Amino acid sequence: MKNSSYKERLARRLTFVTALLVMLVFGIIYLVVNYTVVENIDRELELETNEHVGQIFLADGEIRFMHKDEWQEQEHQEIQLNPIFIEIVDLEGNSMDKSPNLGPNRLLFHPGWNSKEGAWTIKIGNQQVRQKQILLKHEGKAEGYLLVATSFEDARELLNNLRNILLILYPGILISLFLTMRYLAGKSIQPIQEIIHKTNQITQSNLNERVPDLDQEDEIGQLTRSINELLFRLEQSMIREKQFTSDASHELRTPLSVLRGTLEVLIRKPRTSEEYVAKIQTALTSIDRMSAMIDQLLALARVEKAGFSPKDEVEILSFVEEVADQILRESGREIEFRTEQSLPIFAQVNEKSLQMILNNLIQNAIKYSSGKIIVEVGKVNQQTSIVISDSGQGIDEFNLNKIFDPFFREPDVLEQVIPGTGLGLAIVKKLAQESGIQILVESEKGAGSTFRLLI
CATH class of the missing domain: 1.10.287.130 (Signal transduction histidine kinase, dimerisation/phosphotransfer (DHp) domain)
Incomplete structure (x- = not known):
């Protein structure tokens, strides 16, 4: 089962679900036909019962027929299409009279039952009939029961034929469904097979190739x-x-x-x-x-291996001021901390990552400028903003999109033999991405650079 193809599994699942639906539909069809046939027979039986009730009267303490010759008709003499069987019994169920077509057989008597109980199916000899039982009264007094039945053989044959046809059709439909589902499943997954074939051809040496776009929205x-x-x-x-x-x-x-x-x-x-x-x-x-x-x-x-770092609630004003003061003491350079915020600013950020970002940006400002460095904290559109700006040599506009690439250093920096590896800003970018910090850069050659962090 596990080794079968997805096409086979899909076909089996669809066939199983459809088989349940077909079984349900066939069951409903059979029940509806059965109910309709039985209802029609019971309706005819009700008409026959009402007709014969009016022909019975009480004489000399015995129940008799008003028109005995009606019982001698052909439909009561022999079993034919939808024959009617009639029997009259007393209150204890003893037979008082019956139609000749019953022969030695008797209808089934249920003590206390009347027409409100409906009809039921019984067997007379070797055939099935539907029977009703009606209480007979004379001057308000119960005298006996009228039992009326009609043949159920044709209806039973019809229902049996319908059942057999449905049972024969069912496996044939399932086999046809499975083959059809299997074919359709194969056609459905054909694009996936083409994708698999193409991706298997793509290796490290031809990563520039692509899977053909099917231009579909599915x-x-x-x-x-x-x-x-x-x-x-x-x-x-x-x-x-x-x-x-x-x-x-x-x-x-x-x-x-x-x-x-x-x-x-x-x-x-x-x-x-x-x-x-x-x-x-x-x-x-x-x-x-x-x-x-x-x-x-x-x-x-x-940084690349660590992935997303856990975030802490950091009070940005005091944190940035402490980092700036520490670098000021270590480097001896003039670093001015500014803010217009009077209340503490809290933000969810990884503390170590933010410290390394600030340290690298301020050290870069020290390395590539000789004047004062400004570190400013504020709010911009509900975001916490940290700005590090200097008045140093700046960055060429053409190189602004390259400064975060590993080992990139501007040509004039290399000529000046300024120490560095070209990895500081690459680390800053990686840490910022992992911490959800946005970096914006503004710079003008010969006028200095400004790095803005948005938390």
């Missing part, structure tokens, strides 16, 4: 678009990973080359202690650069 069309969007994200991720690996290799190769060159120069010939100290200092600088880069790479990897 679930299969949505599935196709979802797969293509997933492939696009995978492709972009692979591109970023390759670029990241290439950039990391390039950035690590430079200090390694400097370190190797320095050590090769040291071993070529004996040198003075001052030369050894200078060369070792150069090697240590390269090692420090690699260590800083590796620390940043590890930090970025931890």
Whole structure:
């Protein structure tokens, strides 16, 4: 069962449900026909009963027929189509008279029953009949009962034939349904099979290929678009990973080359202690650069692996002011904290992530400017706003959309030999995404930069 195809399982499920519905419909058909046939027979029986009741009278203490010759008619003499059987009994059920077509048989007597009880089916000899029982009264006194019955054989044969036909049709309908459902299920999942075939052909080497868009608004069309969007994200991720690996290799190769060159120069010939100290200092600088880069790479990897961080309720005003004061004491640079808010501002944010974001942005402002750095906290459209601005060298407008890419640094920054790895803003972006913080950047070349955080 588990190894069967989805087409087979779908066909079986649909057939099972349809089989229950067909069974219900067939059952209702049979019950309706049975009820209709019985009602018609009972109606005819009621008419016959009312007709014969008027022909009976009481004479000399015995119940007799008013027109005995009526009983001698052909319909009472032999069993034929819808014959009528009549019997008169006393209050104890003893037979007083009956129609000749009953022969040695008798109708079924129920003490105390009358016409209000309706009709019931009994067996006379080898045939079934529908019978009614009516109380006979004379001058208000109960004298006996009139038992009237009519043949039920034709109706029973009709109902049996209907039942047999339905039982024969049922398995045939189920087999036809299963084959039809199986075919339709196969046609329905054919687009899915094409999607499977195409996705199996897509590997790491051809992630740029896409599943053909069916241009439909149904679930299969949505599935196709979802797969293509997933492939696009995978492709972009692979591109970023390759670029990241290439950039990391390039950035690590430079200090390694400097370190190797320095050590090769040291071993070529004996040198003075001052030369050894200078060369070792150069090697240590390269090692420090690699260590800083590796620390940043590890930090970025931890952020990507951690996923969404738990959020805490943080009082933003005092928190940002403490971070700014700490960096002021460590760097000795002028950092001004501003706010127009008189009441505390609380926000749901990961405290460690926010601290690392603020630290990286303020350190960048220190690195690329020489003037005062302003840190301002406020409210913008019900959002908490943190602004870090400087009056430094700014960022070229063409490069604004690249500054959050790993290892990206502007060409003029590289020419000025400003220390850095190009990973700080990449970490800031990742932390902000995980914490639900929006980052807006405004910058003008030569006039400084402004980073706005919206929580």
